[in-house]
Amino acid sequence: MASAIVSGVSPPGAVSAAAAPPAPPAPTSRDAMPPLTGAALSIVAIALALGTFMQVLDTSIANVAIPTIAGNLGVSPDEGTWVITSFAVSNGIAVPLTGWLMQRYGVVRTFVLSVLTFTIASFLCGVAWSLTSLVVFRVVQGAVSGPMIPGSQALLLAVFPPRRRGTALAIWSMTTLIAPIAGPVLGGYISDNWSWPWIFFINVPVGLICSLICWRGLAKRDTPTRRLPIDRVGLGLLVVWVGSLQIMLDKGNDLDWFGSPAIVTLALVSAVGFVAWLIWELTEEHPIVELSLFLRRHFSIGTLAFCLGYAVFFGNVVIMPLWLQTQLGYTATWAGLVAAPSGVVALVLSPFFGRLIGKVDPRWLASLGFVSYGASYFMRAGFTANASFAAFVMPQLVMGVGMSVFFVAMLAILLDGLPQQRIPSASGVSNFARIVAGSFATSITTTLWARREAFHQTRLAETSSALSPSLQQAMHGLRALGLNNHAATALLTQGLTNQAFLLSTLDYFWISGLLMVIPLVLLWFAPRPVGGREAVAAAE
Numbered sequence: 001m002a003s004a005i006v007s008g009v010s011p012p013g014a015v016s017a018a019a020a021p022p023a024p025p026a027p028t029s030r031d032a033m034p035p036l037t038g039a040a041l042s043i044v045a046i047a048l049a050l051g052t053f054m055q056v057l058d059t060s061i062a063n064v065a066i067p068t069i070a071g072n073l074g075v076s077p078d079e080g081t082w083v084i085t086s087f088a089v090s091n092g093i094a095v096p097l098t099g100w101l102m103q104r105y106g107v108v109r110t111f112v113l114s115v116l117t118f119t120i121a122s123f124l125c126g127v128a129w130s131l132t133s134l135v136v137f138r139v140v141q142g143a144v145s146g147p148m149i150p151g152s153q154a155l156l157l158a159v160f161p162p163r164r165r166g167t168a169l170a171i172w173s174m175t176t177l178i179a180p181i182a183g184p185v186l187g188g189y190i191s192d193n194w195s196w197p198w199i200f201f202i203n204v205p206v207g208l209i210c211s212l213i214c215w216r217g218l219a220k221r222d223t224p225t226r227r228l229p230i231d232r233v234g235l236g237l238l239v240v241w242v243g244s245l246q247i248m249l250d251k252g253n254d255l256d257w258f259g260s261p262a263i264v265t266l267a268l269v270s271a272v273g274f275v276a277w278l279i280w281e282l283t284e285e286h287p288i289v290e291l292s293l294f295l296r297r298h299f300s301i302g303t304l305a306f307c308l309g310y311a312v313f314f315g316n317v318v319i320m321p322l323w324l325q326t327q328l329g330y331t332a333t334w335a336g337l338v339a340a341p342s343g344v345v346a347l348v349l350s351p352f353f354g355r356l357i358g359k360v361d362p363r364w365l366a367s368l369g370f371v372s373y374g375a376s377y378f379m380r381a382g383f384t385a386n387a388s389f390a391a392f393v394m395p396q397l398v399m400g401v402g403m404s405v406f407f408v409a410m411l412a413i414l415l416d417g418l419p420q421q422r423i424p425s426a427s428g429v430s431n432f433a434r435i436v437a438g439s440f441a442t443s444i445t446t447t448l449w450a451r452r453e454a455f456h457q458t459r460l461a462e463t464s465s466a467l468s469p470s471l472q473q474a475m476h477g478l479r480a481l482g483l484n485n486h487a488a489t490a491l492l493t494q495g496l497t498n499q500a501f502l503l504s505t506l507d508y509f510w511i512s513g514l515l516m517v518i519p520l521v522l523l524w525f526a527p528r529p530v531g532g533r534e535a536v537a538a539a540e
Contacts, residue, residue, distance in 0.1 A: 302414025345400025
């Protein structure tokens with residue numbers, strides 16, 4: 001049960017995704033692999049936990065470093081968010097492949113190869129010489145990381161004796177919660193005191209140790225393999241339409257949206273690709289994404305609410321450190337410290353809410369999550385330009401309450417009533433949709449933020465006449481401090497820009513709070529779940 005709780009708790013400062021799909025069932029039962037004992041058990045368990053920790057950490061560690069990375073590579077912070085979205089999209093596309101890979105090549109081999117390639121991709125990210133190269137390497141990193149979290153969970157359950165599987169799940173759960181707390185703080189500290197490539201280089205020794213220990217300790221215990229068909233056409237179409245839509249959202253603001261032939265072309269490719277993918281998946285015998293699951297009301301409504309709630313959450317996770325660093329003068333370290341408390345609250349409260357699943361209607365628990373998220377967004381909408389560190393932390397604490405209950409409750413709703421054999425597929429589909437929704441939300445968020453800033457700056461400029469008494473008084477005060485007219489004007493212009501970004505950010509927080517009403521109402525159209533604890537436990 002601990003696994004079910006934590007598999008839904010997303011990092012407070014990341015793009016990525018702690019709520020990874022549960023491990024798909026191997027061709028044989030987990031009990032077919034004899035458990036380890038003594039020192040061998042401890043060493044392998046630590047190595048597996050490190051694998052989980054590394055992947056979850058990497059989904060959050062880059063968030064607070066985006067302004068630093070963008071500055072060093074000579075691009076805008078908005079363009080820098082490609083570092084987040086590229087990882088998220090490729091990871092989301094890779095999620096549906098996890099079950100096929102584990103059955104085709106074995107759980108151990110798939111996990112170890114995933115860790116090794118993730119380590120190599122991390123090194124390449126660290127040596128990236130431009131934004132383009134970094135984004136390409138992040139795409140690779142996200143794509144190969146798909147099996148890491150479900151693989152570590154499956155192997156932990158396999159190496160522990162049945163009577164101690166609670167301990168195995170506790171180890172797995174703690175790593176998936178501690179990593180999101182450490183990610184923003186560690187990423188901020190590295191960016192401020194070392195250099196940003198080290199947020200990727202630190203994966204190299206961890207990945208090598210993890211893969212070496214796991215291969216030496218588990219290679220002979222790998223699960224049987226079997227040849228399975230793979231939906232290559234469906235996968236190709238998925239990459240085309242998701243990739244085209246993501247690039248369109250990322251570049252739309254820079255290229256004047258549909259005034260640009262490139263954006264129009266991307267929109268057409270995405271639309272045609274989506275329709276073709278939809279038709280193919282509905283008629284394919286072995287689809288890459290099992291769309292027939294959406295015929296179940298529990299699943300369709302639950303997944304829709306899940307994606308909307310997560311998209312808004314993820315957008316806020318991205319915009320907060322970006323605003324703190326680019327406009328308010330926060331260092332990456334302090335921006336990370338603002339983000340971390342939500343993870344601490346989730347760590348403390350998750351076990352409590354996990355015990356309520358099966359005893360309380362999950363729709364009430366999910367409602368608490370949406371209300372907590374909405375309250376935290378409305379609290380942020382009251383920020384001022386001189387708000388204190390404590391004022392920024394308080395909404396994070398409230399959001400932590402939502403994180404501790406939102407994911408596990410939504411899983412209980414959308415997985416309820418599904419046959420055991422369809423749980424892995426359903427979990428993979430819902431997580432694919434959630435991760436991609438979060439990535440799209442990042443692009444939409446940065447676009448909205450920039451457009452609202454431009455709107456507010458125009459309005460402020462219209463009301464700031466050079467002859468206005470207040471402006472003349474401000475200029476006089478700055479000249480009295482020794483500034484010439486040019487420097488005084490530049491300083492006032494910067495102040496106007498900061499004010500415009502503040503108003504834009506507050507607009508976004510208000511919109512985020514209001515959007516929480518939609519999934520809050522939507523989830524009550526789903527039938528009352530009857531499986532509760534069993535539905536989520538089955539997803540382990």
